[in-house]
Amino acid sequence: MDAKRRNSGPPRGGASQAKRGKTGGDWEDSPSIFEEELALFEEADMEAEEREGQAGHDVIPVGELFSTDLNPRWRRPQAAPLNPDSDTLVFQQIDLDYYLGAAVAGMPGQSQGNVPIIRMFGVTDSGNSVCCHVHGFAPYFYIPAPNGFTSDHLSEFKRELNSAVLKDMRYNKDNMSVTVLAVDITHKESMYGYHGKRIADFLRITMAIPRLIAPAKRLLEQGFKFGPFPIQSFSSYEANIDFEIRFMVDSDVVGCCWIELPKGKYRVREERMLGETDAHNPGKVSLCQYEVDVGWTQLISHPAEGEYQRIAPLRVLSFDIECAGRKGIFPEAEKDPVIQIASMVQRQGEKEPFIRTVFTLQSCSSIVGSQVLCFTKESQLLQSWAEFVRTVDADIITGYNIQNFDLPYLLNRAATLKVKLFPYLGRVLGIKSVLRDSSFQSKQMGRRENKILNMEGRVQFDLLQVLLRDYKLRSYTLNAVSFHFLQEQKEDVQHSIITDLQNGNEQTRRRLAVYCLKDAYLPLRLLQKLMCVINYMEMARVTGVPLTYLLSRGQQIKVVSQLLRQAMKQGLVMPVVKPEGGEDYTGATVIEPEKGYYSVPIATLDFSSLYPSIMMAHNLCYTTLLQKGSAEKLGLTPEDFIKTPTGDLFVKSSVRKGLLPDILEDLLSARKKAKAELKKETDPFKKQVLDGRQLALKISANSVYGFTGAQVGKLPCLEISQSVTGFGRQMIEQTKQLVESKYTIANGYQADAKVIYGDTDSVMVKLGVDTVSRAMEVGREAAEWVSSHFTPPIKLEFEKVYYPYLLINKKRYAGLYFSSSADTHDKMDCKGIETVRRDNCTLVANLINTCLQTILIDR
């Protein structure tokens, strides 16, 4: 199944080809290493079998007789009876969405018409699946109350707005009569700008459904008249927040956190027969083992600390399909059959998959360590696999390029063959999985087109998407990636012979099945090795967004989620601003390099987390910004605020502490923890992964700064971003001066120190010392001394010594990197040079690399 790889490839510029095995001709079956590995699973299974039932390592000619009981391991563990009066239900939530439905009797909120209901999916400690309907939470937004507005005006305002919204609806297909549920007077303050903590009246407008927020906002903006007030235009606040995020912020739920439903506070849904249904007293609508209803204020969300950092035994399903394409033509779902689907299921945290199975079209010889299910009709294969997915009830679905190839292919193929029961892959009964196109564009990641397939309650965790987001690689083929991370290759089968193998005999199809199994196994291995689930969950918890957002959205949503949480604590609300482009602002300084080859140690000093620490040290935030004239108006004395290098004014933390500094503290402390773990870790590969986690948290912290400078973003504030870079420019210049003025012959040092290069937050200093260890000593001392000139938490750190050092140009240099020891270099560090760029062929990279080695190591 090479089809998908060709489809995906690197976004552009991928130079090297994936390595193919030697020859593709030998169809002889000498057992591969992977087969032996599979066989080992079989042995390990023997013991488990008494507990979990037969693993079922056999060939079953299924024919017409498919049943989800074919393998007792498929089902989740039996769920203990749940008594809501005496049992507390605790689960880890992994996905969250909302739907419109009839209110459930006894639950809070509107009872008439369709109401929004939040749906949380999760897993308990014992591995049972949960679907939790959360009731009574309605969407809302704010506007500033007009002058002279009192509670006497509320009902009139509400009535007028309601009728305006109704009139605005082109077709009111739900026949709604109440669109505005409530209007309340609240005491809030805009987070944009400091205005002397003047709490003002804001109207909180609660709408019946999320979709109505946008029209209500628009109508109020366009000019709205009610009661005795003149027609006026209202600016709105928090009217552009995803409903899921709104709920999570208000109920203090973060992504992947543990949820507790106290006894007596929730209801359990039972299976209902069709016809027994009662709209206000519904039965189960999901495949989850526990399905419950709860009021939104009743659920307890546990912060991810201590025991609540754990991860539930999630079921991770990895799969891969093979299709019989025609020679040289990319498989088309309308024409080319699906001939095999391999699936592996593993519990998060365990080392091996406990389900290993392959569905084949036509007979297939047995494979030790896995179950082979043979079908004679393709439509049956497809339908059975869908049933398999529903039975296994996976929480996380992975594979390689499943999002843009396997899943769409299966869905289209099933549609072609009219397999009616196939496209129900989610956890909610009766919701059909359909394909959608979407495109995602950002400067960070370029333009990315994707297909989207809805699967309520299951998280699609396509490993290719993860790698594209998190790793810059030369090639993203599964083979290249496996080799890179696992030093392992795919089973050697050329895609051109797949059809021939299928048309051969049960031995050749067996060979194909082994290949297919491996392609399902590799993503699972990679997921584990790269600790994707752990890292993504941590990110979801730290930034507060659902797991799925991390693969489908950008950095902004993370900042918004954190901003709203901090703002809510202080009674601040976030304005809606219309995006408008403008001039770019000035960024960082790159010190003009003194190009050349240095055969003396060069010390590198580097501000740690420069921009975040600037924002913390100077209390830069939306809430501390003094807009033009504010300082005078509020009667602030010069001691109350600072003037940044760009001339912008911000109040000091003694007047009010900003939200952004608080957010940054959280992010940096998470990063610090990750760095501490990194330090403790000895396994080099795990070190790399932890470094990746640490880096992701760094980018999240830097994105807080980036967010304020995002002019097409949701709350740009160039005063903040340009002040940050302004401080940065000042600091690198000052650092250079300080170092060069102190370390001089006149001051008793061996030589005059010279800053030969520096970029944004670092200076490379030629100290005039001969040894690495001496450079480290002086470097450390200099860093400490320079730090004392700045406000904490700003800190200059001694980071490394380069010896020797080759400085080619701005942003292009190489050197031997000394940090952990003065005697041996840790690595050869190359920045910006062809060796690290992916728009060169490997020959160039290798050539330059050899040159650099000759120069720097062999001298």
Add this chain to the structure above:
DNA sequence: CACCGTACCTAA
């Protein structure tokens, strides 16, 4: 040949 604008990718 100088100069400018664009594509691509990287450093920070």
Add this chain to the structure above:
DNA sequence: TAAGTTAGGTACGGTG
């Protein structure tokens, strides 16, 4: 909230 930021190198094509 569709989409973090700017600086800057190299290659290359077009223009005058």
